[in-house]
Amino acid sequence: MEFRELHDKWLQRRKEEKSDTTATGDIPAASVPQDLPDTITGIDGSSSALQGIKPFPLLRGVEVASDTFFNPRVPIISSPTLSISTASDFTLTELGEDIGEGGGGGQTLAHHDIFYLEDGNVEILCGDTVFRIHTSIVSFSSSRLRDVLSPSTLLNAPMPAGCPRVAFDDSAEDFAVLLKMISTPGFPTWYKVPEFTVFGSLLRMATKYGFTDVRDQLICSLEGAYPTKWEAYQSTNIVGEEVFGSPRPHPNAVLNLFLEHGIRFAIPLAAYRATLGGLSSLLSNEPGATLSRLPLASTIYGMEAIRSDVSRLAHSVVCDMSVRECRGGCVVDGDVNSPARKMKGLNRIYDAMVKVGGGDVLSPLEFGGIVCADCAEAREETYRVWCKRTWENLPRIFGVEEGWEES
Numbered sequence: 001m002e003f004r005e006l007h008d009k010w011l012q013r014r015k016e017e018k019s020d021t022t023a024t025g026d027i028p029a030a031s032v033p034q035d036l037p038d039t040i041t042g043i044d045g046s047s048s049a050l051q052g053i054k055p056f057p058l059l060r061g062v063e064v065a066s067d068t069f070f071n072p073r074v075p076i077i078s079s080p081t082l083s084i085s086t087a088s089d090f091t092l093t094e095l096g097e098d099i100g101e102g103g104g105g106g107q108t109l110a111h112h113d114i115f116y117l118e119d120g121n122v123e124i125l126c127g128d129t130v131f132r133i134h135t136s137i138v139s140f141s142s143s144r145l146r147d148v149l150s151p152s153t154l155l156n157a158p159m160p161a162g163c164p165r166v167a168f169d170d171s172a173e174d175f176a177v178l179l180k181m182i183s184t185p186g187f188p189t190w191y192k193v194p195e196f197t198v199f200g201s202l203l204r205m206a207t208k209y210g211f212t213d214v215r216d217q218l219i220c221s222l223e224g225a226y227p228t229k230w231e232a233y234q235s236t237n238i239v240g241e242e243v244f245g246s247p248r249p250h251p252n253a254v255l256n257l258f259l260e261h262g263i264r265f266a267i268p269l270a271a272y273r274a275t276l277g278g279l280s281s282l283l284s285n286e287p288g289a290t291l292s293r294l295p296l297a298s299t300i301y302g303m304e305a306i307r308s309d310v311s312r313l314a315h316s317v318v319c320d321m322s323v324r325e326c327r328g329g330c331v332v333d334g335d336v337n338s339p340a341r342k343m344k345g346l347n348r349i350y351d352a353m354v355k356v357g358g359g360d361v362l363s364p365l366e367f368g369g370i371v372c373a374d375c376a377e378a379r380e381e382t383y384r385v386w387c388k389r390t391w392e393n394l395p396r397i398f399g400v401e402e403g404w405e406e407s
């Protein structure tokens with residue numbers, strides 16, 4: 001059946017059903033067309049609320065730009081009246097009400113405070129926020145946006161406020177960032193990583209709508225803070241989630257974003273950074289910081305593996321020092337260590353290596369104030385070798401597949 005015929009058929013059914021529901025102005029969920037093939041609607045009405053949910057993509061290639069993210073006619077399930085023209089919508093529009101458009105389901109729509117252009121020719125509904133923009137400007141920037149805002153789509157869209165309204169499944173925050181990116185030359189700025197929430201919005205939107213250069217730029221801007229080589233890691237000043245500036249994001253949220261978008265080169269270090277706050281941090285329920293079962297298991301496993309490994313190392317170093325005579329006498333601050341002081345020093349070395357009280361076990365240590373220079377240097381070197389080896393093993397420790405460096 002041709003699309004036009006299908007659509008006419010549906011329109012006819014809508015008219016019939018609308019005559020039954022004029023009392024409330026609502027279109028019942030049952031009026032959602034069930035027989036339109038997926039190739040036309042993208043999603044079928046009964047399952048549109050599940051479209052955003054996918055199996056957890058641990059390090060699989062990220063899917064760039066899904067074709068099933070919007071549906072020009074079927075409203076979001078949770079707000080079944082919003083994209084259907086109702087008598088009440090028209091009334092509000094004619095009264096010239098700008099804000100507080102009432103939906104039949106009790107949901108209130110608000111115009112976006114910046115991107116509601118009175119002379120725009122299409123409305124985009126994201127959640128309960130309405131944008132009004134120019135299709136020409138948006139379509140010019142992205143072929144994917146051009147496709148979803150094609151003339152045929154707009155022709156079939158409801159017009160509750162005098163121009164076609166299309167429901168997107170993006171959040172209003174994400175979509176506003178997308179519009180800012182399209183309308184602001186030089187945003188996002190090269191060499192300046194945006195704060196995390198904006199970064200996340202940009203990455204999601206650039207990926208979904210095919211702004212490959214922006215996506216590449218964003219990922220490239222992370223390379224300094226998420227190096228893949230030990231030497232680079234040692235010389236970097238801004239590490240991990242610090243790159244997003246203030247407010248500092250939760251390391252779990254960063255890990256989630258990298259996993260979701262397949263930014264593989266950064267995942268081993270992001271996973272390691274997530275372990276630095278310990279178990280309570282890994283189990284965080286902060287918005288965006290909740291880890292799914294698989295990454296949670298991987299990070300807990302990795303954290304325990306590193307901790308027990310450094311504990312073994314510290315134990316063997318301390319045992320070795322306790323039985324070995326130091327020719328330098330371990331003179332510290334002019335005093336030759338007594339056995340009691342020596343034991344105290346060894347305990348300090350042990351505590352420093354296992355980072356008692358928490359901390360980054362991959363950061364360098366100095367034992368110069370505890371034992372003599374010779375002993376300190378030898379043990380610092382032992383620790384450095386362990387750090388380098390552990391760093392190189394991070395992908396394996398956190399279960400990241402081979403090829404993780406290529407993103």
Ligand SMILES: [Zn+2]
Pocket residue numbers: 326327328329330331371372373374375376
């Ligand atoms: Zn010594």
